[in-house]
Amino acid sequence: MNIGLKFTLLIFAMQLLMVTNAFSQKKRKADKDTEQWRYEIEAVATGVQGTYLIKVWSYSKDPNVAIEQAKKNALHGIVFRGFVGTEGVSGKKALVASPTAYDEHKTFFDSFFGKGGDYMKFVTITNDGAVAPEDRLKIGRKEYKIGVIVSVNVSELRKHLEKAGIIKGLSDGF
Amino acid sequence: MKILPSLFLVFLFTTTVHAQEKVKTKYLRPSLTRMFAKPTSSYETVILDKFKELPFNNKVDNHNVDLNYVDYPALPVRPSGELTVDQYNYYKKQLEQVQNLRTNNLNQQLNITSREVMAKWWSRDANGNFNISLVEERGAKTIDDNTARVNKASATNRIDMTGLQLISKSYTVFYDITNVETMEQYYNRRDAEQREYARKNNKEFKPMNRISEGYRTNFKVTLYQLDFNDSIANHFYENYWSSAEDLNSTNIAQWNTATFPMKLVMSQTFITSSTQSKELKYGRKTMTQLLEAMPQKMEEQVMSYLSKKIDEFKVKAAVYTTEPLTSKIGTKEGVKLDQLYYIYEIKIDRKGNQKKTRKGAARVTEVANNQGVATGNSNTSTLQQRGGSKMYSGMLLEHQEDKGLEFGIQYFPLTSNRSGVNSVHLTAAYRLGNFVNTHSWLGIVGFGISAKNDINTGSIGYVAYGNEDVAATSMYALLAKEIFFNSRGTVYARPAIGLGLNNLDFSEEDDDAISAYSIPIETALIANITPNVAFQCNLATRILTAYYTDEDKVTQDGVFYDSGWGFKRVGKLNLAAGVSLGLTVRL
Numbered sequence: 001m002n003i004g005l006k007f008t009l010l011i012f013a014m015q016l017l018m019v020t021n022a023f024s025q026k027k028r029k030a031d032k033d034t035e036q037w038r039y040e041i042e043a044v045a046t047g048v049q050g051t052y053l054i055k056v057w058s059y060s061k062d063p064n065v066a067i068e069q070a071k072k073n074a075l076h077g078i079v080f081r082g083f084v085g086t087e088g089v090s091g092k093k094a095l096v097a098s099p100t101a102y103d104e105h106k107t108f109f110d111s112f113f114g115k116g117g118d119y120m121k122f123v124t125i126t127n128d129g130a131v132a133p134e135d136r137l138k139i140g141r142k143e144y145k146i147g148v149i150v151s152v153n154v155s156e157l158r159k160h161l162e163k164a165g166i167i168k169g170l171s172d173g174f
Numbered sequence: 175m176k177i178l179p180s181l182f183l184v185f186l187f188t189t190t191v192h193a194q195e196k197v198k199t200k201y202l203r204p205s206l207t208r209m210f211a212k213p214t215s216s217y218e219t220v221i222l223d224k225f226k227e228l229p230f231n232n233k234v235d236n237h238n239v240d241l242n243y244v245d246y247p248a249l250p251v252r253p254s255g256e257l258t259v260d261q262y263n264y265y266k267k268q269l270e271q272v273q274n275l276r277t278n279n280l281n282q283q284l285n286i287t288s289r290e291v292m293a294k295w296w297s298r299d300a301n302g303n304f305n306i307s308l309v310e311e312r313g314a315k316t317i318d319d320n321t322a323r324v325n326k327a328s329a330t331n332r333i334d335m336t337g338l339q340l341i342s343k344s345y346t347v348f349y350d351i352t353n354v355e356t357m358e359q360y361y362n363r364r365d366a367e368q369r370e371y372a373r374k375n376n377k378e379f380k381p382m383n384r385i386s387e388g389y390r391t392n393f394k395v396t397l398y399q400l401d402f403n404d405s406i407a408n409h410f411y412e413n414y415w416s417s418a419e420d421l422n423s424t425n426i427a428q429w430n431t432a433t434f435p436m437k438l439v440m441s442q443t444f445i446t447s448s449t450q451s452k453e454l455k456y457g458r459k460t461m462t463q464l465l466e467a468m469p470q471k472m473e474e475q476v477m478s479y480l481s482k483k484i485d486e487f488k489v490k491a492a493v494y495t496t497e498p499l500t501s502k503i504g505t506k507e508g509v510k511l512d513q514l515y516y517i518y519e520i521k522i523d524r525k526g527n528q529k530k531t532r533k534g535a536a537r538v539t540e541v542a543n544n545q546g547v548a549t550g551n552s553n554t555s556t557l558q559q560r561g562g563s564k565m566y567s568g569m570l571l572e573h574q575e576d577k578g579l580e581f582g583i584q585y586f587p588l589t590s591n592r593s594g595v596n597s598v599h600l601t602a603a604y605r606l607g608n609f610v611n612t613h614s615w616l617g618i619v620g621f622g623i624s625a626k627n628d629i630n631t632g633s634i635g636y637v638a639y640g641n642e643d644v645a646a647t648s649m650y651a652l653l654a655k656e657i658f659f660n661s662r663g664t665v666y667a668r669p670a671i672g673l674g675l676n677n678l679d680f681s682e683e684d685d686d687a688i689s690a691y692s693i694p695i696e697t698a699l700i701a702n703i704t705p706n707v708a709f710q711c712n713l714a715t716r717i718l719t720a721y722y723t724d725e726d727k728v729t730q731d732g733v734f735y736d737s738g739w740g741f742k743r744v745g746k747l748n749l750a751a752g753v754s755l756g757l758t759v760r761l
Binding site for chain 2: 044045046047048049051053063088126127128129130131132133134135136137138139145146149151
């Protein structure tokens with residue numbers, strides 16, 4: 001392989017690394033935002049049996065990253081935060097009552113919310129990833145606030161958390 | 175109907191006014207009701223009769239109800255010349271009386287209209303009972319894919335909620351035709367005015383060129399909007415609601431005196447004409463046909479105006495995909511090929527107020543047939559971006575009415591032959607999508623000119639010898655097509671071909687001018703600076719026939735000089751080429 005070709009391949013590899021790293025940086029920032037509870041949840045409508053229909057607002061410099069993060073933020077919010085109701089739609093308390101639950105069950109939650117983690121089983125984006133104009137807002141010079149409507153299968157999520165011993169079952173007091 | 179109170183409660187929430195400014199992003203189909211002033215001439219009667227059959231524009235719902243004409247007498251005309259005090263006071267009194275009568279009659283009719291509009295919304299039957307079938311139907315027709323998908327995942331029916339929101343988008347358009355005249359009457363009136371003006375100002379009177387026949391009308395349109403806010407909705411439910419399942423005879427009896435407020439939105443005067451050239455040989459219409467075509471033209475003008483001025487008449491949607499640029503709008507929203515849309519990004523400031531910033535423009539290249547209820551998998555229309563920033567899914571797409579006109583000026587610093595391709599060109603282009611169902615095609619007319627004193631022409635027939643002052647002009651018509659290289663469309667090509675006529679004039683006397691036919695072939699490279707302004711670089715070529723005087727082909731004798739004006743080949747087939755730089759402005 002001549003030196004010119006080696007040089008070209010090296011430059012290409014460096015660029016690929018830089019692009020991948022830039023995307024990873026945005027993803028890591030989004031994960032950090034989730035951990036710091038930097039997202040918002042609002043009730044949209046009463047979901048069909050066993051589900052919550054909510055809108056999750058996520059922040060990122062890349063709108064696509066924010067859309068991706070919406071699922072994780074939705075589950076994180078349902079588990080730890082709960083949400084306030086609106087007219088005609090009642091709010092819900094967090095599934096996990098203790099604010100220190102993440103640290104108490106760190107191994108479980110790191111895996112649950114990790115890459116390819118179990119959280120993905122309990123949430124679906126209802127609008128096929130298509131963001132409405134009122135849900136794509138630019139704040140400041142570079143950051144976006146993106147609203148995504150998701151459906152969370154709360155009944156299955158509750159069972160999963162009960163099985164893992166994170167929360168007590170409803171019949172556990174008897 | 176027990177479900178109604180809870181629907182109203184949800185509706186009240188959704189119509190709550192938020193303190194922070196928000197950009198309107200949803201297109202909720204307005205419904206339109208037509209109301210007319212009583213006709214005062216046979217022409218007006220024909221126009222109003224034809225209006226009854228006229229279908230509504232695709233992007234509004236037909237909410238016509240059975241109404242009488244409004245007795246709306248014409249305002250008295252101020253007598254001309256100097257008036258005495260008594261005469262002036264008499265005129266003022268007459269004016270006030272007629273204005274009061276008009277206002278009273280109009281308000282009375284608006285009260286009746288508001289009741290009939292509400293009755294239609296709630297499908298009032300002969301027994302005085304209401305139901306929500308039309309509200310459901312219109313809501314289903316209006317919802318977009320996002321709402322359809324959310325509705326599937328929701329335990330409550332969001333379609334009815336949308337239908338309720340549509341009631342407050344009910345508009346009544348009141349047409350007052352003030353004057354209908356034939357073109358002959360119009361020409362006579364204008365000639366009389368011009369003659370009087372010329373006499374007073376000691377100027378020469380020039381009569382109008384009577385080239386058209388048909389009709390011309392002045393009319394005024396006033397737009398009202400039904401005010402269906404939360405307190406009106408409550409009032410309606412408590413005092414007038416009755417249904418087959420929940421009969422309320424008191425409410426049924428009260429309905430006959432029910433009125434609902436109508437807000438005045440805007441008022442505007444228009445002039446419309448329905449004419450044809452007197453010289454037209456093919457497709458000629460009768461005078462009756464021209465008059466009957468008037469309502470369509472009147473309403474198109476009104477809808478175009480409303481789409482420009484009133485936000486609720488502008489189609490809005492989200493950008494769905496960006497490569498290619500698509501959006502989930504189509505025939506249901508009245509989308510047509512070549513329509514212009516601006517694309518916005520919504521920004522939010524520290525106080526939470528929203529503002530939209532334009533990021534680009536695009537024109538429709540493919541229209542989706544999306545009639546029927548949205549299911550979540552609607553077809554998309556495709557657009558071609560024309561400059562601007564990178565687009566993203568979720569940006570706001572908003573329809574812009576435009577005239578489809580472009581005006582350009584070009585300077586040719588380089589040309590092989592200034593009589594073939596002139597130094598300066600002025601062009602006017604019109605988008606053919608306004609006439610035929612197509613996109614990216616334009617018809618262009620152009621005019622070019624080059625002039626210079628004291629040029630050695632050689633000997634050209636009997637029209638020029640030695641040094642002459644030369645003026646070369648050309649007129650041409652082109653058919654052009656826009657071709658885009660990428661989705662962003664910042665730079666695009668526009669090849670064109672057509673026919674033209676070139677003139678060479680060697681002195682001030684007409685009989686020294688010679689002409690040649692030309693085939694212009696051009697390719698422009700256009701860079702969009704803004705949606706309305708573009709920079710243009712044009713490679714123009716001309717195939718010129720031999721020049722002719724009125725009767726004979728021009729010949730050349732003796733010494734030949736080209737002088738950069740192609741004089742060497744005036745009597746032969748000639749080619750010319752040039753490169754220009756210019757600007758285009760779009761309206």
